[in-house]
Amino acid sequence: MTVDYRSAALYPSRRSPVMARNVVATSQPLAAQAGLAMLAKGGNAVDAALATAIALTVLEPTGNGVGSDAFCILWDGRELHGLNASGRSPAAWTPDRFPNGMPERGWESVTVPGAVSAWVDLSSRFGKLPFDALFEPALRYARDGFLLTPVIGALWARGAKVLKDQPGFAEAFMPGGRAPQAGELVRRPDIARSLALIAETRGEAFYRGVLAQEIAAFARANGAVLTEDDLAAHENDWCGTVSSTYGDVALHEIPPNGQGIAACMALGMIKHLRLERFAPDSIEAIHLEIEAMKLALADAEAYVADPAAMTDVTAAHLLDEGYLESRARLVDEGRAQDFGAGAPKAGGTVYLTAADESGMMVSFIQSNYAGFGSGVVVPNTGIALQNRGLGFVTTPGHPNRVGPRKRPFHTIIPGFLTKGGAPLMSFGVMGGPMQAQGHLQMVLRTQVWSQDPQTAADAPRWRVTRGLGVAVEDFAGESVIEGLRARGHDVTVEAPDASFGFGGAQLVAKVDGGYVAGSDPRKDGAAVGY
Structure with a gap:
């Protein structure tokens, strides 16, 4: 790619490209700085990406959370890797359970979240910093508060109108009976508790410990069938990538689902x-x-x-x-x-990318799907659960027909470009139907x-x-x-x-x-x- 960076801006944006030996880019500025802080502490691009992703669960709950799924493509300095950390449906889900099609909201749209497992697997395999260090910025913002930014504030208000009656939503996301407004200080002590437990146990609390028990108990209390066994059975896949070329450039994506x-x-x-x-x-x-x-x-x-x-x-x-x-x-x-x-x-998502001076580049995405996901929030945890069940169909014979312990069609996708087998660009365009098009x-x-x-x-x-x-x-x-x-x-x-x-x-x-x-x-x- 040959680009003249001295040329005038072509489109109505006041932003200039950022040029540096270590970079982080995402949709919330405090989250981007959380990633940069990990690089400054001696971490690598994976540490930066994970700290950014964890901070985004606090700072941008309109698009993601601890109850999200995630995917990642990364260049480790020598080769490209792909991680599918999307969850599966509960074991008790069958087509007969959904005679009127897949619901968009509520417990019957909730599949097992995979984001926490992505943090654990990426940190274990590629990270340099201690796992709990990656949570420090997120915990600080959750406990001490952060000022809500304008775009996220508008999405928060929009989501609250739709989801205020879903189990646990108002208590978690409508303090004082309303959505917070842009510029207001927001504290989230409930999610701080959950993130601290995840950090201390390297994710075990979420899939096999106290948080798993609380999620499953809330499901039973609301007539849902997501169980402790469903959470404990979750596992990720190092899936590589699929690709297509244009000239000497290859576009890499996570394979189906x-x-x-x-x-x-x-x-x-x-x-x-x-x-x-x-x-x-x-x-x-x-x-x-x-x-x-x-x-x-x-x-x-x-x-x-x-x-x-x-x-x-x-x-x-x-x-x-x-x-x-x-x-x-x-x-x-x-x-x-x-x-x-x-x-x-349509859906709501967060995307981030990080790269360091050693040559490591990370393309990472996590999402609750339709903005706050299902709308279900587990009491005292701040965990908003995704609504990825909406990605299934009920059409007989369709490969994406809903069934037990099955991954649904997924909209979230990280992207990566290589040229001659070498890394060229890490990128993504968050936003449900826009992603492949973007x-x-x-x-x-x-x-x-x-x-x-x-x-x-x-x-x-x-x-x-x-x-x-x-x-x-x-x-x-x-x-x-x-x-x-x-x-x-x-x-x-x-x-x-x-x-x-x-x-x-x-x-x-x-x-x-x-x-x-x-x-x-x-x-x-x-x-x-x-």
């Missing part, structure tokens, strides 16, 4: 569409990107599931070069087409059009919805909006902060002597370094 494969598929189609002929913000380029993404998302919805259930159509089938070329031939450069279903459900846009902007990470994060985005539908940010420009409509797209125009539907990007690109980082202006976050 995640939707990252859709970004790989779309990129694999686009290289047959010769996108480099066009400018990055041209109607011609954007139209081709949208059409390829629609095809990829349609396939993801039809086939992606727990890999143990993908027996007829596997990840290898979906990434086969001949298949992707045949899909690309379906694209018409002059008109939009409806390729069927394929836009994932990954594609970040890859093309940085690698095809040589935009720096901050410029790529600043640029206007599009988002496929359903059928011919596509949402476009208002500053994409009238020519793009009308050009898409002229090709048959059903365009809705949104302000970047109207629905938080265009996600939040964080990117760290490797350059000689260090890194260049960018952080999305649509979020409260920051890229920091030294």
Whole structure:
């Protein structure tokens, strides 16, 4: 990637790329600084990423928490690793339990959380600092308080309106009967207790100890079937990555059950569409990107599931070069087409990336799914439980049909780029249906059009919805909006902060002597370094 960092900003953001030998980027500035503090203490990028992730459970509960799932791709200095720390359904879940489809909220949407196990496994295998040291910033903010930031404050208020009647929610997240407002001091002593127990026991309290007992007891009290045995049975997979190439650059994603494969598929189609002929913000380029993404998302919805259930159509089938070329031939450069279903459900997520001067780079994501997740909060723990059960379907014969001890289709995905087998960029775009779509846009902007990470994060985005539908940010420009409509797209125009539907990007690109980082202006976050 050859970029002129002296060039003027192309898009309406006042942010400049951050350049340093050690960097952290995420959606909440205090969390980014928590990671940087670990690097300053002699920790590595894994320590920084984990301290950031743990702090985010306190500082940004609208998108993640101790009750989240997580995925990670990391370069350890020599090779790439992929970790799937998503949880499975309770053993008692069968299709008959859900005659009206999968619920979005409440106990019947709760699967086993995997984030805590990700912290433990990553720290044990790659970290340098003591496990309990990673919790120090989070515990300080939980006990002493932090000032609520504007974007998170708006999401908190929105979530409270929907979830105030869910078990335990109001007590944990509506002190004084209302959601806290931006600028207010927020203390979370309940989550401090849980984090301290997790730190002291290296996660055992959550899966086999006192916290597991409290989670399971609250489930029984509310007629749910998540048990101590379900929590104790949880285990992660070191799963490697799936990948697709564009020229000499490879995009790496976590394999199914995640939707990252859709970004790989779309990129694999686009290289047959010769996108480099066009400018990055041209109607011609954007139209081709949208059409390829629609095809990829349609396939993801039809086939992606727990890999143990993908027996007829596997990840290898979906990434086969001949298949992707045949899909690309379906694209018409002059008109939009409806390729069927394929836009994932909305959700709330946090993404972070960290890199250190030894060469280690970490791409990490954790999420409660639909903003505060299920809405269920275990009393006296601050643990908001995810609603990943919503990712299942009840359609007979579908590989993603709900069943016992099964991983659902997942929206959260960390991304990573390599070139010639060497690390190039660690990145992600948090935000349910936006994630695979955002990954594609970040890859093309940085690698095809040589935009720096901050410029790529600043640029206007599009988002496929359903059928011919596509949402476009208002500053994409009238020519793009009308050009898409002229090709048959059903365009809705949104302000970047109207629905938080265009996600939040964080990117760290490797350059000689260090890194260049960018952080999305649509979020409260920051890229920091030294």
